[in-house]
Amino acid sequence: xxxxxxxxxxxxxxxxxxxxxxxxxxxxxxxxxxxxxxxxxxxxxxxxxxxxxxxxxxxxxxxxxxxxxxxxxxxxxxxxxxxxxxxxxxxxxxxxxxxxxxxxxxxxxxxxxxxxxxxxxxxxxxxxxxxxxxxxxxxxxxxxxxxxxxxxxxxxxxxxxxxxxxxxxxxxxxxxxxx
Amino acid sequence: xxxxxxxxxxxxxxxxxxxxxxxxxxxxxxxxxxxxxxxxxxxxxxxxxxxxxxxxxxxxxxxxxxxxxxxxxxxxxxxxxxxxxxxxxxxxxxxxxxxxxxxxxxxxxxxxxxxxxxxxxxxxxxxxxxxxxxxxxxxxxxxxxxxxxxxxxxxxxxxxxxxxxxxxxxxxxxxxxxxxxxxxxxxxxxxxxxxxxxxxxxxxxxxxxxxxxxxxxxxxxxxxxxxxxxxxxxxxxxxxxxxxxxxxxxxxxxxxxxxxxxxxxxxxxxxxxxxxxxxxxxxxxxxxxxxxxxxxxxxxxxxxxxxxxxxxxxxxxxxxxxxxxxxxxxxxxxxxxxxxxxxxxxxxxxxxxxxxxxxxxxxxxxxxxxxxxxxxxxxxxxxxxxxxxxxxxxxxxxxxxxxxxxxxxxxxxxxxxxxxxxxxxxxxxxxxxxxxxxxxxxxxxxxxxxxxxxxxxxxxx
Numbered sequence: 001x002x003x004x005x006x007x008x009x010x011x012x013x014x015x016x017x018x019x020x021x022x023x024x025x026x027x028x029x030x031x032x033x034x035x036x037x038x039x040x041x042x043x044x045x046x047x048x049x050x051x052x053x054x055x056x057x058x059x060x061x062x063x064x065x066x067x068x069x070x071x072x073x074x075x076x077x078x079x080x081x082x083x084x085x086x087x088x089x090x091x092x093x094x095x096x097x098x099x100x101x102x103x104x105x106x107x108x109x110x111x112x113x114x115x116x117x118x119x120x121x122x123x124x125x126x127x128x129x130x131x132x133x134x135x136x137x138x139x140x141x142x143x144x145x146x147x148x149x150x151x152x153x154x155x156x157x158x159x160x161x162x163x164x165x166x167x168x169x170x171x172x173x174x175x176x177x178x179x
Numbered sequence: 180x181x182x183x184x185x186x187x188x189x190x191x192x193x194x195x196x197x198x199x200x201x202x203x204x205x206x207x208x209x210x211x212x213x214x215x216x217x218x219x220x221x222x223x224x225x226x227x228x229x230x231x232x233x234x235x236x237x238x239x240x241x242x243x244x245x246x247x248x249x250x251x252x253x254x255x256x257x258x259x260x261x262x263x264x265x266x267x268x269x270x271x272x273x274x275x276x277x278x279x280x281x282x283x284x285x286x287x288x289x290x291x292x293x294x295x296x297x298x299x300x301x302x303x304x305x306x307x308x309x310x311x312x313x314x315x316x317x318x319x320x321x322x323x324x325x326x327x328x329x330x331x332x333x334x335x336x337x338x339x340x341x342x343x344x345x346x347x348x349x350x351x352x353x354x355x356x357x358x359x360x361x362x363x364x365x366x367x368x369x370x371x372x373x374x375x376x377x378x379x380x381x382x383x384x385x386x387x388x389x390x391x392x393x394x395x396x397x398x399x400x401x402x403x404x405x406x407x408x409x410x411x412x413x414x415x416x417x418x419x420x421x422x423x424x425x426x427x428x429x430x431x432x433x434x435x436x437x438x439x440x441x442x443x444x445x446x447x448x449x450x451x452x453x454x455x456x457x458x459x460x461x462x463x464x465x466x467x468x469x470x471x472x473x474x475x476x477x478x479x480x481x482x483x484x485x486x487x488x489x490x491x492x493x494x495x496x497x498x499x500x501x502x503x504x505x506x507x508x509x510x511x512x513x514x515x516x517x518x519x520x521x522x523x524x525x526x527x528x529x530x531x532x533x534x535x536x537x538x539x540x541x542x543x544x545x546x547x548x549x550x551x552x553x554x555x556x557x558x559x560x561x562x563x564x565x566x567x568x569x570x571x572x573x574x575x576x577x578x579x580x581x582x583x584x585x586x587x588x589x590x591x592x593x594x595x596x597x598x599x600x601x602x603x604x605x606x607x608x609x610x611x612x613x614x615x616x617x618x619x620x621x622x623x624x625x626x627x628x629x630x631x632x633x634x635x636x637x638x639x640x
Contacts, residue, residue: 016633036399040203040629046403056407062416078339079329081449085341099342100426104348104355107419111359111412115366118408120512122401125393132396138377140397141370143206172478 007130007178008150009161011049011170016042019145022168023048026147031165033153037131037146059117060110067109072102134174148176197623198232198293199631200475208628212621213378215471224470225614232610239604242597243318251321254598259590260580264598267572270427272312273353274448274568277420278456279305280360283367284416292634293484295627299468300616302364307612308459309357309603314497316349318601345429345639352426359419363412365595366405369395370626412511424452431575437514438579441506454492454538455568457485461561463613465554467622476623483551489564490545497539514584521582522574526591531574537567
């Protein structure tokens with residue numbers, strides 16, 4: 001296999017504890033381009049991988065602000081500027097009556113931003129990925145846990161990585177090809 | 180567990196009434212739930228049930244078709260009662276929809292583990308109930324093909340919706356609720372769709388579930404963002420769920436009609452919504468766990484907790500009824516006092532008493548442990564509460580509108596065959612969607628059940 005065809009090397013684990021232990025050891029060995037795969041979110045895994053705070057909350061806040069300010073601004077524009085209706089001399093900018101729609105649009109903007117922001121940051125949809133080339137990877141969505149050291153890591157060396165995974169008691173160690 | 184934990188969450192209680200049966204592993208929960216969709220043969224009962232539900236839905240299609248041909252004159256509505264069954268059914272269905280988001284969002288934020296196995300189908304129920312609810316205002320416009328008039332769009336006439344009207348607030352509240360519930364449900368489904376993709380043997384299924392799962396691969400980086408998005412959605416859905424029925428209650432409370440113009444409406448509508456929603460979750464959960472042998476996942480603990488939530492919200496509703504009554508009398512306003520008399524002695528008094536019986540008196544049986552643990556009684560009671568909540572909306576809409584200020588404006592209302600056909604038809608639609616849902620999607624969140632297995636195995640150590 002040519003080095004460019006190689007996505008990385010993957011080890012399989014049976015429990016979340018083994019996975020956490022393995023991720024910590026692999027990080028200690030100096031590898032940074034690695035990812036873990038699990039059928040459910042595991043407490044402490046993000047820290048073990050050194051993941052920083054993500055951008056989803058900030059995007060959600062922006063979405064909420066856009067929804068709220070846009071929602072109120074739009075109602076103000078519609079009711080007070082472009083289509084003013086004088087009903088018994090009542091104020092055109094009757095802001096309390098605009099609150100329910102403003103509130104709903106704030107929630108809508110924030111929720112849309114949270115979901116689509118999360119998908120965009122995760123680069124989803126992404127129907128095919130090299131890790132799916134590993135036959136046993138179908139278990140990553142039911143009962144098995146995987147660590148993949150990627151070939152892009154500057155320290156990557158196939159044999160060394162495979163040995164490291166062996167040392168942390170991975171059950172199956174496989175090369176992951178790019179196609 | 181910290182020392183401040185309330186006693187009802189003690190290890191002893193958890194051992195005696197667990198949220199998941201003993202001995203499950205990540206693999207076995209995955210197998211058991213995904214098998215319902217992938218490998219178990221579709222039972223005869225499913226076909227029969229689906230066929231009945233689908234025929235009833237056909238009746239709805241006919242009723243709506245006839246309505247579009249003839250107009251709203253085929254209904255029982257008349258001039259004092261411009262809002263007949265359409266609004267009664269709308270409020271009823273929207274209320275039912277509230278339990279799904281309550282279970283998935285509020286109980287998630289409160290870290291209630293027992294939500295895990297019921298949140299998925301409760302969310303599905305929410306979506307289907309909102310879909311049923313949405314039909315009514317739409318067809319009540321008489322010309323549903325012009326319903327887009329309610330949306331703010333740049334029309335050639337330069338018109339904009341009247342944003343000061345509760346009916347426009349409703350449009351925004353219900354469509355936001357539908358959208359957010361759909362997203363919440365779908366985000367929760369993504370990891371499970373990936374499981375179905377990986378476990379299905381047939382190519383077409385792999386492709387369909389693969390596309391729906393968006394290529395989810397369980398990467399820790401993905402989970403990291405997924406969890407924040409899910410938590411944020413739960414946080415956003417919580418005020419949303421409380422706002423939706425508040426806005427629905429504004430449809431009434433903003434008007435000056437006797438019996439409607441009261442500040443107690445928003446909280447009492449929200450409590451009523453949760454009440455009827457939990458009743459509907461029980462109505463669905465009890466046959467579902469029986470039909471698919473899910474007693475280990477939807478345990479007696481779940482049913483017991485849901486019954487308790489029903490009892491608590493039922494008491495809030497009872498408080499609402501009492502204060503509605505008291506405030507009308509205390510106000511000294513003769514129209515309000517008259518309305519109370521009409522509820523007790525008027526032509527629709529039997530509906531009022533049926534409502535008190537089914538929403539306040541019968542649910543008091545839930546104080547008994549034996550009743551909460553008798554599945555059949557619980558099922559029947561959930562149906563009684565569903566009927567009671569429908570009667571509540573009927574009483575609010577019909578009595579107030581038929582007996583407002585001037586006797587010359589009084590009237591009577593009785594639904595026609597087409598009113599009933601539409602109402603029962605939407606129940607058929609609801610059931611049809613539920614039958615399809617349990618057949619093609621995992622009715623219980625597999626990823627969250629695995630998490631639960633991980634947590635319970637940690638506790639045992």
